[in-house]
Amino acid sequence: MFLIAIARPRFDSDGNEVFSGNIGIFPFVTDEPAKRSSVNRRAGTLETSPITSVGRDMRRISLFSKVLPAIMLKWPLNDMNKLIYIQQDNAKVHIHPNDEKFRLAVSQSSLNIQLFCQPPNSSDLNVLDLGFFSAIQTL
Numbered sequence: 852m853f854l855i856a857i858a859r860p861r862f863d864s865d866g867n868e869v870f871s872g873n874i875g876i877f878p879f880v881t882d883e884p885a886k887r888s889s890v891n892r893r894a895g896t897l898e899t900s901p902i903t904s905v906g907r908d909m910r911r912i913s914l915f916s917k918v919l920p921a922i923m924l925k926w927p928l929n930d931m932n933k934l935i936y937i938q939q940d941n942a943k944v945h946i947h948p949n950d951e952k953f954r955l956a957v958s959q960s961s962l963n964i965q966l967f968c969q970p971p972n973s974s975d976l977n978v979l980d981l982g983f984f985s986a987i988q989t990l
Contacts, residue, residue: 852879852905856918856937861927870930875921877913879905911946915956923960935964 856874863869879902888894902909914937922935939945946953948966957964 852901853877854879854910854913854918856921861930870925870927874925875917877917877921879909879913907943907946911950911952914946914953919956919960919962919964922964923962926962931962933963935962937964937966938969939966940969 854877856877858870858872858874860868860872861870880899881902882897882899884895885892885898886894892898918937926935945968946966948968950966953966
């Protein structure tokens with residue numbers, strides 16, 4: 852499972868791209884030491900394995916530790932004072948838009964970020980899903 856953060860690209864008055872809109876792709880994985888030796892590696896070598904169940908706390912941690920720093924690093928300087936919306940679908944594991952821990956983390960950054968859920972029966976996120984999956988299939 853991945854958490855993908857993208858935005859609309861920004862262009863200057865000449866049509867040159869100033870911000871691509873790519874913020875990051877963050878996998879839900881852990882690094883654990885191998886329990887036994889094999890032909891490919893010795894015991895104790897770190898192995899990357901997927902996290903099979905991602906809950907609300909895991910999503911909150913990934914937003915705080917990965918997405919917010921990536922936004923702060925890559926966001927265009929001339930748009931720093933504008934409102935940034937983080938849109939998520941209506942899955943139950945997503946954090947609530949009024950989450951106090953999220954508001955505290957955002958208040959410590961220099962950005963104005965609000966979290967909201969996708970409206971019911973909206974095709975906004977489906978277009979992103981379809982575009983992302985078709986891009987992967989072409990690779």
